[in-house]
Amino acid sequence: MLRKRFWAIACSLLLILGMVFTPTNAAAAFTEEQSVLLQAWRYVSQSYVDDTFNNNNWWLLRQKYLKRRLETKDQAYDAISEMLAVLDDPYTRLLRPEQYRSLKVSTAGELSGVGLQININQDSGDLEVIVPIAGSPADEAGIEAKDIILAIDGVDTKNISLDEAAARMRGPKGSAVALTVKSAVTKAVRTVSMVRDTISLNPVYAKLEQHEGQNIGYLRLNQFSANAKVEIEHALTDLQSQGADRFVLDLRNNPGGLLQAGIEIARLWLDQETIVYTVSREGIFDSYAATGHAVTDAPLVVLVNQATASASEILAGALQDNGRALLVGEKTFGKGLIQSLFELPDGAGMAVTVAKYETPLHHDINKLGIMPDKVVEQDPIPYRMMATVEDGQYQVALDLLS
Structure with missing residues (x-):
């Protein structure tokens, strides 16, 4: 009898507070943009290697970014990137749709672009060439290891991430892209125009x-x-x-x-x-x-x-x-x-x-x-x-x- 009374009181309280928990109502509570942010938050919450999240309260960050006005996918992506930045881990990052597709293609063995392996120099912050792929448009243009990419089609590389730089250099076969390059040897700066090609990544x-x-x-x-x-x-x-x-x-x-x-x-x-x-x-x-x-x-x-x-x-x-x-x-x-x-x-x-x-x-x-x-x-x-x-x-x- 006591158990039944407790259950009735609990149900009444939930109804008074409007807290009827069904999957449909829970999903409807969030916009599409918020749902993307929440899924990103969950992946980190469940899987990230550091359970202190770089000494951050990961739950409070969730609440903070859900309160933000998110009306477009770009606004959601910006919020996710800001949220991930507190981890201070350059390898935990958002991959926007084009970047994610390119990454999956490149690990499968082929992509379309100029054929450069790149990295952010940890000391200078410069976008640096690791090495051009043999026979690629970049290799034929004379770009060499340790050269600095200053700009891609006029966009300063200091203002973009490694993934965005890679995405900007990739593109349909036959399309053109211009790189502003500083030589690692002579320090001379030149702008090189190249036509993207299919890069066969025979490893x-x-x-x-x-x-x-x-x-x-x-x-x-x-x-x-x-x-x-x-x-x-x-x-x-x-x-x-x-x-x-x-x-x-x-x-x-x-x-x-x-x-x-x-x-x-x-x-x-x-x-x-x-x-x-x-x-x-x-x-x-x-x-x-x-x-x-x-x-x-x-x-x-x-x-x-x-x-x-x-x-x-x-x-x-x-x-x-x-x-x-x-x-x-x-x-x-x-x-x-x-x-x-x-x-x-x-x-x-x-x-x-x-x-x-x-x-x-x-x-x-x-x-x-x-x-x-x-x-x-x-x-x-x-x-x-x-x-x-x-x-x-x-x-x-x-x-x-x-």
Whole structure:
């Protein structure tokens, strides 16, 4: 009897307050723009690696931005970007519909644009060229590694994000774009007009090298895209059929890509060792290991530099910590955070940092990088000079293998 009276009082109170909770009424309480913001908030709330949210009250931020006047999608996107900014994490970011589509296309292996890998220089804040893709419009225009992109079609790059800069350089095949570029060598400023083209992102370049009587297979991996593992396995077995019995794996200027691609490629070189540990925000460790199906146990040297980042560092760290390869070059970039992609209801997306990773010997390399076994400093060189007599780091790798 007492239980029935309590239930009746509770129901009456809810009715008086107008608090009838049904899915339909809950959805109707928010506009389409607010719903997009709420979904973005939920993704971070449920998945973000730091459960203090950079010492911010994440719930109060939700309330703050829901009170804002959001009448257009752009206003919702601006609010989401402001909300994410308090995390002080450049890798957790909003991807507007065009940016999200471009990212999915690029990781699939092909896009249309000028063919530049770019990054924001952490010291200067400049939009910097990592490297032009071989044979791309940017490569043919003479743009080189470490050049600074000052403007894209007259838009100052100081005022836009990395994703927006990439989106502005992409576009339909045959369309034109003008880049204002400052040379890293001469410091001269010039405006370069280019016609966008389809950029085939075959992530692997391979060749057989004869050095002091040894057959050395050279493999350059440019990006960890969805087709990277298949392409590098094909190149590896092809080089073996040509007589290669030792290898150089070049990860210089490789900005990373898909985590799973990095793990699968590590399994080509390792037997049953640990490849990487991931650490969730609860401090829970998970790990990925090799599966006992290495393609080769031949001697291996890995080339790295300051632009070797993310999934490249996972692969390099796995090979170094397990004693499978010697690393040659310069200390790597130091990105030890893992992002997941989430889709928003309107075709936009989000990249959210969901975990950090550690190498098999539990080295946390975020902002620290990986130190190679043999340090060989070298100014950035274009692709056409890589793996030639002008490439000092490569020559050291050949000598080590011989």
